Amino acid sequence: MSHQVPITCKDTTWLVSDARERELTSEEKAALTAHIEHCELCQGASKQFEVLFRQLGMFLGKSGSP
Amino acid sequence: MNHSDTSNIVDEIATLRDALFHLALLQLRNKSEAEDATQEAILAALESHTGFEHRSSLKTWLISILRFKVLDIIRAKKRLLPVSNMAKLEEELDVTVFDSLFEENGCWSAPKDAWSDPHSHVEQVQFFKILEACLTNLSPTASRAFLMREWLELSPDETCAQIGVSSGNLRVILYRARMQLRHCLDLKWDRNA
Numbered sequence: 058m059s060h061q062v063p064i065t066c067k068d069t070t071w072l073v074s075d076a077r078e079r080e081l082t083s084e085e086k087a088a089l090t091a092h093i094e095h096c097e098l099c100q101g102a103s104k105q106f107e108v109l110f111r112q113l114g115m116f117l118g119k120s121g122s123p
Numbered sequence: 124m125n126h127s128d129t130s131n132i133v134d135e136i137a138t139l140r141d142a143l144f145h146l147a148l149l150q151l152r153n154k155s156e157a158e159d160a161t162q163e164a165i166l167a168a169l170e171s172h173t174g175f176e177h178r179s180s181l182k183t184w185l186i187s188i189l190r191f192k193v194l195d196i197i198r199a200k201k202r203l204l205p206v207s208n209m210a211k212l213e214e215e216l217d218v219t220v221f222d223s224l225f226e227e228n229g230c231w232s233a234p235k236d237a238w239s240d241p242h243s244h245v246e247q248v249q250f251f252k253i254l255e256a257c258l259t260n261l262s263p264t265a266s267r268a269f270l271m272r273e274w275l276e277l278s279p280d281e282t283c284a285q286i287g288v289s290s291g292n293l294r295v296i297l298y299r300a301r302m303q304l305r306h307c308l309d310l311k312w313d314r315n316a
Contacts, residue, residue, distance in 0.1 A: 065229025074298040077272065078279045101235025105305055108238045113304075116251050117274045118186035 064088045066099050073106050132172050135181055136165060142182065143189050145255065150270045152263045156196050164189040194275055197285065212288070215264050216295045221302050236309065250312060257307035261300055268293060269300040 064072075072081060072089045081089065093099045143164060147157035167188050168175075175184055226232050241247040258266055268286050271277045277285065283293050 065225075066231045067225045067229040070302060071298060074301045075294065077301075078294070078297065096230075098231035098234055101237055102231060102305070105235055105238045105309065106301070108240055109301075109305055109308060111240065112247070112250055112254065113273060115183070115247070116254055117270075118183040118190065 062088065064092050066092075066096060066102070069093065069096075069099050070102070073103060077110075132175065132181065133169065136168055136172065136185065139182055139185055140165060142255075143185055145259075146186065146270075146274075147189060147193055149258055149266045150193050150274065151196065152267060160189060160192040160196055163192045167192070190275060197271075197275070211264075212292070215262060215299070216292060218295060218299060220299075224302075224306070238308075238312070253308060253311045254304075257304050257311070260307060261303060265296055265300040265303070268296045269304075272297060 069089055069092055072085055075081065093103055140161060144157055144161040147160040147164075148154065151157045151160065164185060168185055175181065224232060241250045258269075261269065264286060268282055268288075271282045271285060272279070279290060279293060283290050286293065286296070288296065
């Protein structure tokens with residue numbers, strides 16, 4: 058963990074998108090988690106993406122409505 | 124299921140036609156194909172609606188039927204030639220449009236409002252309406268690629284072949300689509316709760 062290359066907020070958005078197509082490497086996952094943990098802006102943004110993907114799934118008939 | 128339930132469902136299916144057509148059109152970007160897919164989905168639904176169990180909403184159920192009809196059409200079609208208009212493709216691949224969202228050092232330039240999931244059916248209907256409008260704002264290439272992945276669940280390779288772009292280009296197109304959707308919802312959805 059200590060050798061992690063820090064990533065930027067912009068980098069996290071790429072990883073969040075890429076993760077929809079492929080499994081992130083363990084280094085990428087660790088870098089993403091470490092960044093989000095310390096970055097309030099990214100906590101907000103990743104929550105937004107989470108809600109977006111969950112609601113999109115419901116909109117497209119992947120799971121039931123509440 | 125008694126007679127009045129049945130006729131209610133038939134009526135309800137008819138009221139959802141526009142929504143189904145709109146989604147098919149976003150995916151296919153061809154009116155007559157979207158019309159065909161919608162028609163076939165509705166016919167299939169009318170034939171089997173007695174089997175509809177209320178575990179999901181009627182709309183969700185119809186969308187899952189439509190998905191198969193759209194997949195049939197896409198797979199039967201000859202794959203498109205690669206995007207021939209280079210200027211168009213370059214535009215699709217331009218991620219500098221998001222530069223203003225970030226500082227020079229790659230940090231978000233503004234705090235993000237905390238979203239929460241819609242709390243009620245009414246709120247969710249509202250959310251879906253905005254989501255649909257935001258999807259419509261995507262470019263034809265972006266919405267097709269995005270829905271192939273997120274709705275039809277085509278593999279990235281098949282999506283590349285259908286859209287006629289490299290996997291590197293697809294990655295950028297999907298990134299742009301997701302960033303645009305988040306941004307669009309952020310502007311339009313009043314998520315104070």
